[in-house]
Amino acid sequence: MSLDPAPAPLFNWLHSRSAGALLHPTSLPGDQGIGTFDANALRFLDFLQASGLKYWQLCPLGPTGYGDSPYQCFSAFAGNPYLVDLRALIPTGLLTTAEVDSLAALSPDHVDYGALYGKKWPLLAKAFARFKTAGSPTLADDGESFSSFRKNQASWLDGYAFFRALKDHNGGIAWWEWPAALRTHLAAQKSPLRAQLAPAAEAHAFYQYLFFTQWRRLRAAATSRGISLIGDIPIFVAADSADVWANPELFELDPATGRPVAVAGVPPDYFSEDGQLWGNPLYVWARHATDNYAWWKARLQASFDLYDIVRIDHFRGFDAYWRIPLPATNARKGEWTPGPGLDFFHAVRSAFPDAKIIAEDLGVLTPSVVTLRDATGLPGMAILQFAFGGGSDNLYLPHNLSPNSVIYPGTHDNDTSLGWYTSASEKTRDHVRRYFRVDGRDVGWDFVRSSYAAVGRLAVLPMQDLLSLGSEARFNTPGKPQGNWQWRYRAPQLEQLLSGGTSAYLRSLAEIYGRLPAGSP
Numbered sequence: 280m281s282l283d284p285a286p287a288p289l290f291n292w293l294h295s296r297s298a299g300a301l302l303h304p305t306s307l308p309g310d311q312g313i314g315t316f317d318a319n320a321l322r323f324l325d326f327l328q329a330s331g332l333k334y335w336q337l338c339p340l341g342p343t344g345y346g347d348s349p350y351q352c353f354s355a356f357a358g359n360p361y362l363v364d365l366r367a368l369i370p371t372g373l374l375t376t377a378e379v380d381s382l383a384a385l386s387p388d389h390v391d392y393g394a395l396y397g398k399k400w401p402l403l404a405k406a407f408a409r410f411k412t413a414g415s416p417t418l419a420d421d422g423e424s425f426s427s428f429r430k431n432q433a434s435w436l437d438g439y440a441f442f443r444a445l446k447d448h449n450g451g452i453a454w455w456e457w458p459a460a461l462r463t464h465l466a467a468q469k470s471p472l473r474a475q476l477a478p479a480a481e482a483h484a485f486y487q488y489l490f491f492t493q494w495r496r497l498r499a500a501a502t503s504r505g506i507s508l509i510g511d512i513p514i515f516v517a518a519d520s521a522d523v524w525a526n527p528e529l530f531e532l533d534p535a536t537g538r539p540v541a542v543a544g545v546p547p548d549y550f551s552e553d554g555q556l557w558g559n560p561l562y563v564w565a566r567h568a569t570d571n572y573a574w575w576k577a578r579l580q581a582s583f584d585l586y587d588i589v590r591i592d593h594f595r596g597f598d599a600y601w602r603i604p605l606p607a608t609n610a611r612k613g614e615w616t617p618g619p620g621l622d623f624f625h626a627v628r629s630a631f632p633d634a635k636i637i638a639e640d641l642g643v644l645t646p647s648v649v650t651l652r653d654a655t656g657l658p659g660m661a662i663l664q665f666a667f668g669g670g671s672d673n674l675y676l677p678h679n680l681s682p683n684s685v686i687y688p689g690t691h692d693n694d695t696s697l698g699w700y701t702s703a704s705e706k707t708r709d710h711v712r713r714y715f716r717v718d719g720r721d722v723g724w725d726f727v728r729s730s731y732a733a734v735g736r737l738a739v740l741p742m743q744d745l746l747s748l749g750s751e752a753r754f755n756t757p758g759k760p761q762g763n764w765q766w767r768y769r770a771p772q773l774e775q776l777l778s779g780g781t782s783a784y785l786r787s788l789a790e791i792y793g794r795l796p797a798g799s800p
Contacts, residue, residue: 288656289628292635293683293736298794299334299509300327301690302742303349303754304362305390308770312385312395316493317364319770321500326773328504330782331789333796335501336509336739338691340494340585344519347392347764348755350592351517353443356435356581358490361395365402367493371418373406389765406489407482419492420499428488434577435521436484438464442521444479448472453519455537462537464525494585505796509637509739510586512578514593515543515559523560529574531561541602544610545642551758554601554610561602564619572619572626579631587635594638594657597623598648624655637685641665644674661686661735663726664699667714668707676714677733686735688726688744691754695743696726698750723747731792738794745781746772
């Protein structure tokens with residue numbers, strides 16, 4: 280009696296071994312108070328190329344709000360105007376050198392979002408006013424005019440720009456606190472404010488024109504160097520976003536108030552004994568299924584227009600998600616609720632047969648989550664910092680990994696490897712030393728070398744580890760509402776990697792462990 284073969288996975292794209300670096304663009308150096316799409320971004324691409332690194336992984340690039348988290352954005356489609364390089368606007372006459380130089384007073388070592396808010400938005404507004412006075416000149420390298428951009432992106436841009444104009448008009452408060460006549464896009468279109476705020480909405484559309492024009496320029500520079508970009512999208516969107524405001528029927532909201540009746544999060548885990556109360560509204564998956572996940576397809580299309588590969592955060596939510604009824608002060612009380620499962624990925628496969636997606640499958644991995652991941656064929660993730668302190672069967676130990684996986688020393692949510700090791704228990708540190716057969720004096724690089732040697736086909740290394748930095752360079756601490764997303768490096772630190780032997784060493788590791796890009800000299 281013969282058994283039927285298992286069905287082929289829906290996706291199968293991670294075939295060759297390679298390596299990349301994890302760095303959010305806000306952490307790039309420069310004199311504008313935050314990393315931007317400027318010459319420093321190009322220099323980072325030079326470093327990747329020189330080091331034999333094929334990929335640049337980023338956090339989400341959307342417009343951030345309170346808390347500054349790139350995982351809580353005002354839109355799943357828009358870009359963050361903070362990342363716009365204002366110096367690039369000087370030759371066009373939209374800003375002066377003196378105006379842009381005013382940003383140099385901001386800290387070069389960390390992002391002060393409050394100070395940045397007070398300085399950058401007025402400069403963006405000045406640039407828009409001069410843009411209009413100049414007759415709306417074309418700024419894009421490919422010749423796309425502002426009017427063409429607005430037309431091409433109208434499906435999301437019109438609602439987003441109006442949402443931001445209304446938000447400014449209402450003092451920045453959440454949309455569910457606006458007057459009742461403005462709490463949905465459909466209702467607000469009938470308001471006299473639609474015409475009154477048209478210039479303000481046009482300004483926000485212009486900021487998106489700047490963002491996408493500069494991003495496409497940077498992506499072309501990456502492609503010319505053989506660098507591919509790994510983007511990141513959270514499975515859920517922010518409650519205070521144009522996405523929820525414009526599409527309330529797609530989310531689990533109270534029809535009377537517009538507020539969520541339950542929100543997303545995770546139960547108590549490695550990061551927090553209270554779990555994580557994210558606060559994101561939950562999808563009405565049955566409603567998404569009725570139009571074959573049209574909104575999600577549009578979201579993924581926008582992501583593939585930005586990146587070569589997309590990492591979807593919290594993949595396990597497609598199998599089951601932690602539903603936390605409101606009111607709640609933590610994530611302890613909730614229930615696992617079924618997600619859309621494989622049906623969703625069949626729809627994605629139909630629309631994007633060549634999609635390259637990474638499944639962030641960290642956290643509680645039940646057998647059904649593993650079954651779903653394996654059925655999709657998507658590579659999962661492994662975190663070396665999660666591997667130590669237990670037994671030899673730990674899934675994240677290098678000898679237990681699958682080739683179809685992406686290995687990281689740590690991610691944006693972890694401490695640096697050096698910081699993690701310093702604060703770990705002696706039992707855990709001893710496990711690290713014995714496993715790697717090292718003395719622990721250079722544990723950050725022990726983690727880097729192990730990532731290169733591991734069977735996982737893609738290894739992604741946080742920039743902080745490549746700079747051998749401690750906990751002072753941690754980018755985000757889950758559950759901590761403020762003080763995250765601020766770390767930046769300085770330009771001389773990158774130059775030291777290039778000239779001091781680190782870049783050459785990374786290239787040698789890539790050669791030894793078969794991760795050097797094809798055709799690389």
